[in-house]
Amino acid sequence: MxxxxxxxxxxxxxxxxxxxxxxxxxxxxxxxxxxxxxxxxxxxxxxxxxxxxxxxxxxxxxxxxxxxxxxxxxxxxxxxxxxxxxxxxxxxxxxxxxxxxxxxxxxxxxxxRRVRDIIAEPLFIALENVSRRTAMAVWQDRIGELLQNMLRRASGVMRIVGLLASVAFVLWILSETVEERAAEPWLGWTQVPAAVIGFPSLALLLLAAAIALLLGLTWVLLAVMLPFSLMSRQFGEVSSAVGLAGVVVTTGASAFLLWRTWSSFGGWAQWLNSGGLSLLTAVLAVWLVLSMVKPERAGASGVATTLSAMVVLQVFYVAGLDGGIKLAVLVASAVIDTLLFRWVLRCYRANRDAERERAEPRVREVLEYVGINPDDALDRxxxxxxxxxxxxxxxxxxxxxxxxxxxxxxxxxxxxxxxxxxxxxxxxxxxxxxxxxxxxxxxxxxxxxxxxxxxxxxxxxxxxxxxxxxxxxxxxxxxxxxxxxxxxxxxxxxxxxxxxxxxxxxxxxxxxxxxxxxxxxxxxxxxxxxxxxxxxxxxxxxxxxxxxxxxxxxxxxxxxxxxxxxxxxx
Amino acid sequence: MRKRLGFVFWLAVVYLVVLALAAVFADVLPIKDPAETFPGTSKQGPSLSHWFGNDGVGRDVFSRVIYGAQVSLVISTVGTVLALIIGGLLGMVSGYYGSRVDRWLTATLNASLVIPPLILFLALVLFLDSEAKRRIFILVFTFVLLSIAPIARVVRAATLSWAGQDFVLAARTLGARDGRVLFREILPNVAPSFVSYSLIIMAGLIVVEGSVAFLGLSVPPPTPTWGDMINKGRTNLDVAAHISLMPAIVMFVTVLALNFVGDKLQQYFEPRESVL
CATH class of the missing domain: 3.40.50.300 (P-loop containing nucleotide triphosphate hydrolases)
Incomplete structure (x- = not known):
C-alpha cells in the first residue's frame, strides 16, 4: 500500500x-x-x-x-x-x-511591521539580491543619489556647520600629525578648535568622509572638497578607476593613521583618548552611512544604535577637556547634536519613503486583487x-x-x-x-x-x-x-x-x-x-x-x- | 486598550535624566569642588550649605555623589551598550542558526558563566593594570565580558521562539538572506526584550562597581565613586552614618529606578497579539 x-x-x-x-x-x-x-x-x-x-x-x-x-x-x-x-x-x-x-x-x-512593508518586502528583497550581484554599479548609483539627497536637504546652517567642521577637521589632522602627544594622555589645547566646533560636527565630517571613502575619495581630499561641494551643491561623478585608486589610498591612509596613533601612545586606553576615538567615530559614521544607503536593511533601530554609540563616545571626549571649556563644548555639542540627528533622521526617512513610494502602486494593486482596501490597510x-x-x-x-x-x-x-x-x-x-x-x-x-x-x-x-x-x-x-x-x-x-x-x-x-x-x-x-x-x-x-x-x-x-x-x- | 506607563515610570525616568545631566554638567554646576576639604566640618551631618553632610576629612558628600555618578553612569552605560551589541549579536546568531553554531556558542557562553566574576576581575586588574588612569577601561572591559553571557542567553531564547514563526519562513521563501531575516524580521521582535533587560543589567553593573570599590579596586582616588565613598565611610558608621548612607541611598534609588523602568518597558513592549 x-x-x-x-x-x-x-x-x-x-x-x-x-x-x-x-x-x-x-x-x-x-x-x-x-x-x-x-x-x-x-x-x-x-x-x-x-x-x-x-x-x-x-x-x-x-x-x-x-x-x-x-x-x-x-x-x-x-x-x-x-x-x-x-x-x-x-x-x-x-x-x-x-x-x-x-x-x-x-x-x-x-x-x-506595517502592511505596506510586509507586502512590499518581496520587492525589497529582489532589489537587494539584484543589487548585490551588480554591487559596485548599483552602490555608486545609490550613494550618489543619497549624497545629492543629503546636499539638497542640507539647510544653510548645516552648510556653515559643514564648512566650519572641515576647517576643524584640518586643524585636527594638523594637531594629530604635528604634536608629539605621547607625554600627554588627555586632550591638549590644539584639540580645542575641533572640540568647540563640536564633536558631532567632526562626526558629521567623518560621515561625509565615509561617503567619499565609498565613492573612492581620500579623507584629506574630501576635507578640501567638501566645502566647495556644499557651496556649489554639486558633487561630481567619480569614475570607477578613480574610485578604486581612492579605496586603495584611503585604506592605506587609514592603516597608517591607525598604526601611527597606536605606536605613539602607550596602550589602547591612551590611544582611545586621542586619535582612536575619532577612528571609532569614523567606523560608526561609515555604519551610519551604510544604514542610510540601505535604509530597508538597517532600520530605524540601527540608526538609533549608531547615534547612541556616538553619544557615549562623546561623553569620553568631553570628559577629557578642562572644566572651563567644557561648558562651551557641551552647549555647542548639544546644539549641533540636535541639528545632526534631525538631519540624519530626515535623510533616512526620505530614503525610506522613496523606496516605499516606488513600491506602493504595486502593493495597492495586489491588495485590491485579494479584496483588501489599500487605503485602510496600508498603515495597519x-x-x-x-x-x-x-x-x-x-x-x-x-x-x-x-x-x-x-x-x-x-x-x-x-x-x-x-x-x-x-x-x-x-x-x-x-x-x-x-x-x-x-x-x-x-x-x-x-x-x-x-x-x-x-x-x-x-x-x-x-x-x-x-x-x-x-x-x-x-x-x-x-x-x-x-x-x-x-x-x-x-x-x-x-x-x-x-x-x-x-x-x-x-x-x-x-x-x-x-x-x-x-x-x-x-x-x-x-x-x-x-x-x-x-x-x-x-x-x-x-x-x-x-x-x-x-x-x-x-x-x-x-x-x-x-x-x-x-x-x-x- | 492602550497600555499606560504610569506616573511612577515617568518619575523614575525624570530622576535618571536629572542624575545623568547633573553628572555630565558637574563641572559647571554651582556645586562644591569634590576634592576641597572644608576646615572644621569633618563628619558633620547634612546642613543647608552641605546638603548631604561632610565626610571624614571634611569634603562635601553631595558634590562627591554627583561626581561619583559620572563613573557609575559611564561604566554602566558603556558596559551595557557594548555587551548589548556583542551579546545580542551572539544570541541572535546562536538562536537563528541553531545546530552546531548554537551548540558551540552556548557551550562557550555557559562556560564563561562559570568564571567567578570577582576572581576574573581581580586577575584582570592584577595582570593588566599598572596605571590608575586605565582602571576605568578595565572595569568596562570586565563588565562587558561578564554581561555578554546573560544577555546572549536572553536574546537567544527570544530569537528561538521568533525564528520558528512562519513569517521567518516566509521571508526565506521570498529569497531573503540570513542577514536580512535576522535584522528585519527577528530583531524588531527581539529588541524590546533585550532593551528592557539591558536596563536591568545596567543597574546590576552599578551595584558591581560598588562591590568592586569596596575591595579598593574601582577607579582609584581622588576620583570619587559611590562604592569607594561607601567603603571609606565604613569606619565612621557609628558616629557619622550619612557618609556611607547618602551615596548608598542614591545608588539604591538609581538601581531601583533602572529596574523599574526596565520592567515597565518590558510590559509595555509585549506584543499586542495577546490582546487578540
Whole structure:
C-alpha cells in the first residue's frame, strides 16, 4: 500500500519532484523518516491536492520542494531547472517563483511591521539580491543619489556647520600629525578648535568622509572638497578607476593613521583618548552611512544604535577637556547634536519613503486583487486584521513576486467555515487570472475535492494513491483513502457514527513498519504487505495506487524480488 | 486598550535624566569642588550649605555623589551598550542558526558563566593594570565580558521562539538572506526584550562597581565613586552614618529606578497579539 514508484508521473510537468526523501536526526542517533521517496508532478495551471493525517509529511514535502530545508535526497525540477543542485545564491533567485501560503495567517506576518512593508518586502528583497550581484554599479548609483539627497536637504546652517567642521577637521589632522602627544594622555589645547566646533560636527565630517571613502575619495581630499561641494551643491561623478585608486589610498591612509596613533601612545586606553576615538567615530559614521544607503536593511533601530554609540563616545571626549571649556563644548555639542540627528533622521526617512513610494502602486494593486482596501490597510499592522483578512494579506505577499507555483500549506484550516469558502474562491479566481499552479496541502478532504484537479494521498511519508478527485471520492482504490473518506464528519445528526474508523495511532516515523507502511492499521493487511513494499501502478485510467490488494482493479502481480524484500524488512 | 506607563515610570525616568545631566554638567554646576576639604566640618551631618553632610576629612558628600555618578553612569552605560551589541549579536546568531553554531556558542557562553566574576576581575586588574588612569577601561572591559553571557542567553531564547514563526519562513521563501531575516524580521521582535533587560543589567553593573570599590579596586582616588565613598565611610558608621548612607541611598534609588523602568518597558513592549 503506501509505497514508492513513479508510474503516476507525466513527462511534460511544470514542477516535478522525484523520490523526495527528507530525514531529520533525532535524539539517540535515530532518524525521523519524515518523507521517504515521494514523487509528485504538476502541469501548468493544475491544482494538486495533498492529503493525509497530521504528521504524515505533507508540509515537509511542500517545504522540501521549496528547498527549505533541502531534501536529503531526490530531485525537484521547476520548468526543467534542477533545484536541488543550485547553490544558495541561485536558489534565492528561484524562490520568488515558488511561493507558499501558511496555515496560521497571523504568525506568518511579522507583528512589528506595517502592511505596506510586509507586502512590499518581496520587492525589497529582489532589489537587494539584484543589487548585490551588480554591487559596485548599483552602490555608486545609490550613494550618489543619497549624497545629492543629503546636499539638497542640507539647510544653510548645516552648510556653515559643514564648512566650519572641515576647517576643524584640518586643524585636527594638523594637531594629530604635528604634536608629539605621547607625554600627554588627555586632550591638549590644539584639540580645542575641533572640540568647540563640536564633536558631532567632526562626526558629521567623518560621515561625509565615509561617503567619499565609498565613492573612492581620500579623507584629506574630501576635507578640501567638501566645502566647495556644499557651496556649489554639486558633487561630481567619480569614475570607477578613480574610485578604486581612492579605496586603495584611503585604506592605506587609514592603516597608517591607525598604526601611527597606536605606536605613539602607550596602550589602547591612551590611544582611545586621542586619535582612536575619532577612528571609532569614523567606523560608526561609515555604519551610519551604510544604514542610510540601505535604509530597508538597517532600520530605524540601527540608526538609533549608531547615534547612541556616538553619544557615549562623546561623553569620553568631553570628559577629557578642562572644566572651563567644557561648558562651551557641551552647549555647542548639544546644539549641533540636535541639528545632526534631525538631519540624519530626515535623510533616512526620505530614503525610506522613496523606496516605499516606488513600491506602493504595486502593493495597492495586489491588495485590491485579494479584496483588501489599500487605503485602510496600508498603515495597519497584521494583528489588527481578522484571520481571513490576514490570510488575504499572506496571499497578497505571495503574489507580489509573480510566482509560478504556490504551495498552500493548509491555508484554510485555521479559519472558520464561511471564511474558508471566501479564501478558496479567491485562490480559484487568482489561479485563473494569473495562471497559477497550486499545491494544496490539507487534511480536509471536502476542501481538497472542490479545488483539486488531482489528489495525492499520503501516509507516513509515502504516497498511497494519486487520482482524479471525483473518481477517488466515488470509489476509493486504497484502503487508507477509504478510511479517510469514512472519517469525514457528516452534518447529519441522525447519521451513524462511523465505528470502523482508522484504529490505532500513526506509527512512529522513526521506526516505520516494513513493507507497506499502512499495514499495521490496514483491515486488509496480509503477509505479503509486511514483506514487500507495494509499487505505484495504474489500476484504471488516471488512477494510480500503491497497494497489493486495492479495492478496485487487479491485485498487484506477485513479484519475487529478494533485494526488495530484504530492504523492506530491514 | 492602550497600555499606560504610569506616573511612577515617568518619575523614575525624570530622576535618571536629572542624575545623568547633573553628572555630565558637574563641572559647571554651582556645586562644591569634590576634592576641597572644608576646615572644621569633618563628619558633620547634612546642613543647608552641605546638603548631604561632610565626610571624614571634611569634603562635601553631595558634590562627591554627583561626581561619583559620572563613573557609575559611564561604566554602566558603556558596559551595557557594548555587551548589548556583542551579546545580542551572539544570541541572535546562536538562536537563528541553531545546530552546531548554537551548540558551540552556548557551550562557550555557559562556560564563561562559570568564571567567578570577582576572581576574573581581580586577575584582570592584577595582570593588566599598572596605571590608575586605565582602571576605568578595565572595569568596562570586565563588565562587558561578564554581561555578554546573560544577555546572549536572553536574546537567544527570544530569537528561538521568533525564528520558528512562519513569517521567518516566509521571508526565506521570498529569497531573503540570513542577514536580512535576522535584522528585519527577528530583531524588531527581539529588541524590546533585550532593551528592557539591558536596563536591568545596567543597574546590576552599578551595584558591581560598588562591590568592586569596596575591595579598593574601582577607579582609584581622588576620583570619587559611590562604592569607594561607601567603603571609606565604613569606619565612621557609628558616629557619622550619612557618609556611607547618602551615596548608598542614591545608588539604591538609581538601581531601583533602572529596574523599574526596565520592567515597565518590558510590559509595555509585549506584543499586542495577546490582546487578540
Amino acid at each position: 503506501a509505497g514508492s514508484g513513479n508510474a503516476h508521473l507525466r513527462p511534460e510537468a511544470l514542477l516535478s519532484a522525484r523520490d523526495l526523501v527528507v530525514e531529520f536526526p533525532a535524539a539517540g542517533g535515530r532518524t525521523v523518516h519524515a518523507v521517504s521517496g515521494v514523487s509528485l508532478d504538476l502541469e501548468e495551471g493544475e491544482t494538486l491536492g495533498l492529503v493525509g493525517e497530521s504528521g504524515c509529511g505533507k508540509s515537509t514535502t511542500g517545504r522540501a520542494i521549496l528547498q527549505l530545508p533541502r531534501p536529503t535526497s531526490g530531485t525537484v525540477q521547476l520548468d526543467g531547472q534542477e533545484l536541488t543542485e543550485l547553490d544558495e545564491d541561485a536558489i534565492r533567485d528561484v524562490r520568488p517563483r515558488l511561493q507558499m501560503i501558511y496555515q496560521d495567517p497571523i504568525s506568518s506576518l511579522n507583528p512589528r 499592522r497584521p494583528w489588527e486584521f481578522s484571520g481571513g483578512q490576514a490570510q488575504r494579506l499572506s496571499i497578497a505577499r505571495a503574489l507580489v513576486s509573480v510566482p509560478q507555483v504556490i504551495i498552500c500549506d493548509e491555508p484554510v484550516s485555521s479559519l472558520d467555515v464561511s471564511v474558508q469558502a471566501q479564501i478558496l474562491n479567491l485562490l480559484e479566481d487568482l489561479k485563473n487570472l494569473m495562471g497559477l499552479t497550486l499545491v494544496f496541502i490539507a487534511h480536509d478532504l471536502a476542501v481538497v475535492k472542490n479545488v483539486s484537479d488531482r489528489v495525492a494521498v499520503m501516509y507516513l511519508g509515502k504516497l498511497c494513491e494519486v487520482s482524479e478527485p471525483d473518481a477517488m471520492f466515488a470509489q476509493p482504490a486504497h484502503p487508507y483513502t477509504e478510511l479517510l473518506l469514512a472519517a469525514i464528519p457528516q452534518p447529519d445528526p441522525e447519521a451513524e457514527l462511523g465505528t470502523e474508523r482508522i484504529g490505532g495511532e500513526l506509527p512512529s516515523p522513526m521506526d516505520p513498519p516494513s513493507g507497506c507502511r499502512f499495514r499495521t492499521r490496514c483491515p486488509l493487511a496480509a503477509e505479503r504487505c509486511a514483506a514487500e513494499e507495494p509499487e505505484m501502478r495504474e489500476i484504471a485510467p488516471g488512477r494510480f495506487v500503491a497497494c497489493h490488494t486495492p479495492l478496485i482493479g487487479e491485485p498487484a502481480p506477485a513479484r519475487v524480488d529478494l533485494a526488495t524484500n530484504a530492504e523492506g524488512a530491514s
